[in-house]
Structures are given as structure tokens and as C-alpha cells.
Amino acid sequence: MAEQQRPRRRGQGELEALVLSALRDADGPATAGWVQERLGGDLAYTTVITILTRLLAKGAVTRERVGRSFAWTSASDHAGLAAHKMRKVLDSESDREAVLASFVTGLGPDDERLLRELLGQHRSERED
Amino acid sequence: MGVFVFLPLVLPLTAWPIARLAEQHLHPRTATRLLTAVAAVMAVCSTVCLGLVMVVGTAQLPGNPLPDGWSDPEVREAVPYDEIVGKAAIPALCVVLVACGRTLWRHARVRRRAHRALAGLRPTEVAVLPDGAPYAYALPGGRRDRVVVTTALLQCLEPAERRALFAHERAHLAARHHRFLLAVQLAARANPFLRPLRTAVAYTAERWADEEAAQVVGSRRTVACAIGKTALVSRGTPVVTLAGFAAAGPVPRRVAALLGPAPAARRWPSVFTTVGLAVWAAAAGTAVSAMSSANSAVTMVLILYAATPL
Numbered sequence: 001m002a003e004q005q006r007p008r009r010r011g012q013g014e015l016e017a018l019v020l021s022a023l024r025d026a027d028g029p030a031t032a033g034w035v036q037e038r039l040g041g042d043l044a045y046t047t048v049i050t051i052l053t054r055l056l057a058k059g060a061v062t063r064e065r066v067g068r069s070f071a072w073t074s075a076s077d078h079a080g081l082a083a084h085k086m087r088k089v090l091d092s093e094s095d096r097e098a099v100l101a102s103f104v105t106g107l108g109p110d111d112e113r114l115l116r117e118l119l120g121q122h123r124s125e126r127e128d
Numbered sequence: 129m130g131v132f133v134f135l136p137l138v139l140p141l142t143a144w145p146i147a148r149l150a151e152q153h154l155h156p157r158t159a160t161r162l163l164t165a166v167a168a169v170m171a172v173c174s175t176v177c178l179g180l181v182m183v184v185g186t187a188q189l190p191g192n193p194l195p196d197g198w199s200d201p202e203v204r205e206a207v208p209y210d211e212i213v214g215k216a217a218i219p220a221l222c223v224v225l226v227a228c229g230r231t232l233w234r235h236a237r238v239r240r241r242a243h244r245a246l247a248g249l250r251p252t253e254v255a256v257l258p259d260g261a262p263y264a265y266a267l268p269g270g271r272r273d274r275v276v277v278t279t280a281l282l283q284c285l286e287p288a289e290r291r292a293l294f295a296h297e298r299a300h301l302a303a304r305h306h307r308f309l310l311a312v313q314l315a316a317r318a319n320p321f322l323r324p325l326r327t328a329v330a331y332t333a334e335r336w337a338d339e340e341a342a343q344v345v346g347s348r349r350t351v352a353c354a355i356g357k358t359a360l361v362s363r364g365t366p367v368v369t370l371a372g373f374a375a376a377g378p379v380p381r382r383v384a385a386l387l388g389p390a391p392a393a394r395r396w397p398s399v400f401t402t403v404g405l406a407v408w409a410a411a412a413g414t415a416v417s418a419m420s421s422a423n424s425a426v427t428m429v430l431i432l433y434a435a436t437p438l
Contacts, residue, residue: 017248078248083257085245086276089238090263104359104379111377112360118383119356 013085015043019051020060020074020081029064029071058084133207133428136177136421140170140321143417146410147328153407155391156335157303163332164308166414167325171315173421178221180428181207185214195436203435206428227317235310242267246274254294256282262362264293266300273301284361289354292345296354299340305333331378338382339391352386355379 022038023030030038036048052072055061060081063070076084107115143166150159184207187198204210246255246267254275262281267274275297282290300306308329316326338355342348359379385391 013244013247020248079256079258082246082249082255083259083278086242086257087259087261089241089245104355104362105377107359107377107379111380114380115356115359115383118380118387119353 015047015051016055016060016081017078019048020055020078023061023072023074024077029066029073031066031069031071033069035072055081060084132420133177133181133424134213135424136170136173137319138321139417139421140174140319140325143167143170143322143414144324146407146414147325149407149410151328151332156332156339159332160305160308160329160336162411163325163329164311166418167312167315167322167329169418170421171318171322173418173425174319175221175224176425177421177428178217178224180425180432181210181213182217182221183214183432184428185210185212185217187214198432198435200435203431206431224318228314231310231313231317235313239267239269242276243269243272243274246276262358264297264358266297266305268301268304268306275301281358281361284357285354288345288347288350289357292341292347292351292354293358295341295344296337296351299337299344300333303336303340305337308333331381334378335382335385338386342386342390348386348390352383355386356383 018039019035022035025038026034032045032048032052035052036043036045039048052061052063056063058081060074060076061072062075063072065071143163146166147163150163154162183194183198184203186192187194187203207213242265249255251272253273254277257276257278259278260280262278262284264275264277264281267276275294277293277297281293285293312322312326312329316323338351342351345351356379
């Protein structure tokens with residue numbers, strides 16, 4: 001029965017988003033135990049710690065030592081985290097061009113001059 | 129048959145003129161569809177031919193699992209230099225299969241990872257990311273189609289230009305441009321002679337989206353400005369080219385095309401103009417070449433079929 005309660009395995013991104021939003025709901029720094037409780041306790045404590053550490057590496061959270069454990073604070077929102085992850089995808093995939101049609105591609109050596117000429121021409125035409 | 133069996137391997141070379149002419153003179157939508165179809169047909173024929181040459185060339189090797197009939201003298205006569213060519217075809221075919229497999233796998237991986245990166249955001253069609261790098265992408269994903277754009281890019285565009293940008297990305301998604309791009313990429317992996325077609329289709333697909341965006345915002349100049357500005361702010365990634373041979377890159381050509389008159393939709397240029405004559409001659413040449421390519425492949429299949437003991 002317990003198997004049916006949990007519909008499917010959640011992806012890494014989803015868990016990070018969950019933990020981050022829990023942390024953003026907190027008033028000030030929160031401990032990993034608090035986050036785990038907040039998420040309804042269906043995540044293991046170690047899982048929460050793993051996800052928090054991963055978020056720390058991505059710059060989405062900060063932590064400070066309080067006694068023997070850490071207190072965590074969210075440093076960015078979901079959009080910031082998504083931006084960070086997207087940059088990583090774009091930087092690591094050399095032939096992303098086949099999937100993600102980019103709005104513009106890089107400019108060649110003479111392209112910039114040519115482009116400025118074309119746009120300048122257009123601007124002066126509009127002023128006439 | 130003689131050397132004609134090798135035609136499908138080299139005939140893709142004949143598609144180069146039509147790629148050049150279609151890129152310049154046909155409506156980008158027509159050009160994208162036409163060039164993708166040509167690339168797909170030629171790639172399939174080339175791969176089938178490679179497979180058949182391999183079969184014929186290796187059928188006489190001892191211990192092979194192929195039917196004995198395939199090593200008959202009549203079959204081997206159909207392929208000149210069958211022993212050398214056959215053995216050379218084995219690694220070639222492996223390279224093609226591995227390269228195509230890798231392309232498909234990477235395609236799936238980029239899409240999966242990009243969707244995962246956006247997983248925490250609200251499921252809106254446009255995902256605006258707070259990032260200092262200006263970029264915009266159309267991320268295909270069936271019902272989860274998304275336009276990804278950064279705040280840095282939106283900041284440097286005026287409202288009308290933003291509308292042009294969104295219209296451009298939506299046009300990519302609506303017309304499923306990633307399928308065309310994947311098809312020509314696979315074709316270029318199957319036969320390196322098809323690479324110019326990949327470059328041509330990448331360009332015409334952008335032009336297609338530009339034209340759609342121009343229709344949506346009602347101003348070709350706005351789209352041209354949006355492209356120009358975006359290219360100038362994101363010029364951090366220069367294209368590596370030989371400076372001496374550097375022709376105008378795709379971005380200035382797109383801007384120039386938008387500043388010029390709109391291309392005539394669904395109409396091929398008349399045969400009685402120089403351009404029309406060239407386009408039609410190139411189209412006819414490509415059609416003949418695709419047909420002889422297919423003909424060679426089918427003939428080989430028939431020869432093998434006749435030699436197969438039933």
C-alpha cells in the first residue's frame with residue numbers, strides 16, 4: 001500500500017525545487033531537520049542534506065554553522081536556480097544547436113561591421 | 129552495373145548547387161522542406177548502398193553467416209573491386225551507425241537536461257531566466273514546448289522587438305523546426321558530402337522563423353532590428369573562420385534579407401529568368417541524382433534477392 005502512496009520517483013530538479021521553496025517559506029535560517037519536517041517527512045534526512053549541498057554548489061542557498069549543525073538560507077529563487085542550471089546545460093553541450101535553435105549565432109570577423117552598416121542604413125532611412 | 133553501384137555515395141555532391149540557390153532564391157519554408165527531403169533521400173540511399181556493398185564484399189569470406197548465393201560470380205560482378213570495397217565498407221558503416229546513434233542520443237540528452245533545468249519554474253510557455261548572458265532558445269517538448277529567454281536579452285530590446293523575438297521562437301516550435309535540423313544532422317553524419325545541406329537548412333529554418341515573426345509583428349524592420357541588436361550584444365562567441373575567406377555570416381544575411389522585400393510565397397521563379405533557369409536546372413539535376421541514387425540501391429537489392437536461395 002505504501003508503494004501506491006508514492007506515485008513515481010521524483011526527478012532531481014523537482015526535489016531541488018521543493019527544498020528551495022520550503023527554505024524560502026522559512027523566517028530566517030532553517031535547519032535541515034526543519035526542512036525535512038516541512039516537506040512532510042517523506043524524504044530521508046540524508047536526502048535533504050544531499051539536496052541542500054547540491055543547492056549550495058549551485059549558489060542557490062547559503063549556510064552558517066550554528067552549534068553542531070548548519071542553518072540554511074535561500075540565496076536565490078527558482079528562476080535563479082533554473083538560470084544557473086540552464087547555463088550549465090548550454091556550456092556543456094557542444095552541439096546543442098541541433099536541438100535548441102538559437103535566436104542568433106556567433107558573428108564572424110567582418111560580420112559586426114556589416115551588421116552595424118545594415119542597421120545604421122536602416123536608421124538613417126527611417127529618419128528621412 | 130559496374131561503378132554505378134557507388135553512385136549513391138558520391139551523388140550527394142550534386143546537391144550543393146541546389147542548396148546554394150534554394151537558400152538565396154526560394155521562400156525559406158519551401159527551401160527548408162525541399163533541402164531536408166533531398167538530404168534524407170540521399171542519406172538513406174547512401175547508407176543502403178554502403179550496407180549492400182559490405183554484404184557483397186564479405187559474402188565470400190569464409191565463416192560468414194550470409195547466404196551462399198550472395199557470393200555467386202554474378203553478384204560479385206555487380207560490385208567492382210568487391211573484396212577491397214567490401215572490407216572498407218565495414219568500418220564505414222560502423223562509423224555511420226555510431227555517429228547517427230550518438231547524434232540521436234545527444235539530441236535526447238540536451239532536451240531532457242534543458243527541461244530538467246526548468247523543472248522548478250511555473251509551467252508557463254515563456255521561461256524568463258535572470259541571467260547576465262543574453263540568449264534565447266526554443267525548447268521543443270511536445271505539450272511542454274517552451275521559449276527560454278534571459279533578462280539580459282529582454283533588457284536590450286524594445287517592446288516591439290521583444291514581440292518579434294517571441295514570435296520567432298514560437299514559429300520554431302509551431303513548425304517543429306528541430307525535426308528538420310535533426311534530420312539534416314543525421315544525413316550529414318551518414319554521408320559527409322551532405323554537410324553543406326545541414327548548414328543551408330540551419331540557415332533557412334532561421335529565415336523561415338524570421339519571416340513568420342515579421343508577419344506576426346507586421347514589420348520586417350522590427351525583426352531585423354531585434355536580430356541585429358541581439359547579435360551585437362551576444363557577440364561573445366565568435367565563429368571560427370578563415371578570415372581571408374570569410375563570407376558574410378548568417379546573421380548579417382538574415383538582417384539584409386529582412387530589410388529587403390518579402391520573398392514570394394509558394395512560387396518558384398520562372399524558367400525564363402537567369403535565376404529561374406539556374407534553380408530549375410539545379411532542381412532537375414538533384415532530382416535525377418536522387419533517382420539514380422535510389423535506382424542503384426534498388427538494383428543492388430534486386431540482384432541480392434535473385435541470388436538468395438529460397
